[in-house]
Amino acid sequence: MRNSFFKVLLFILFFSTSIHIPVQAATTSPTTSNLSADAFVDMFDIDDYTAATPYVVVSGHSASITFTTDQPAKISLHNDVTTIKTKDYVQDQEITVSLLQETNTFVLTVTTESGATTTYSITIKTAAKPKHKVMPKFAETSITSPRRSHY
Secondary structure (H helix, E strand, C coil): CHHHHHHHHHHHHHHHHHHCCCHHHHHCCCCCCCCCHHHHHHCCCHHHCCCCCCEEEEECCEEEEEEEEEEEEEEEEECCCCEEECCCCEEEEEEEECCCCCEEEEEEEEEECCCCEEEEEEEEECCCCCCCCCCCCCCCCCCCCCCCCCC
């Protein structure tokens, strides 16, 4: 009896998990490329991005700005709402800003160790907010004890 129970349980587990595997995921083959590993890494090399033309990655309502400078420098990013500054003098710059609106204009300031300051204007666009607010629906529920005591 116990042995047949385990067989049935194993059968149920096997078929319940196989239902949730997408057919496409099971049949797709890996994508290959003729590029060398160095060519692949060069795609993400930030040396090509400067303060005038930074690499900006927008994710939701946040953005990460990455670039390099010729000399070690501090950077700051500000607009009417927020100001973000880095603390150390480095050449590989990265700064992240969050809580962005649909269109955001920032002033990027680069200050070198010698005190030379250069400013750049950056506009970051994010996805539009939905026109209609989606409110969650709540079902009325109650929790009662199965062992009610009657007074």
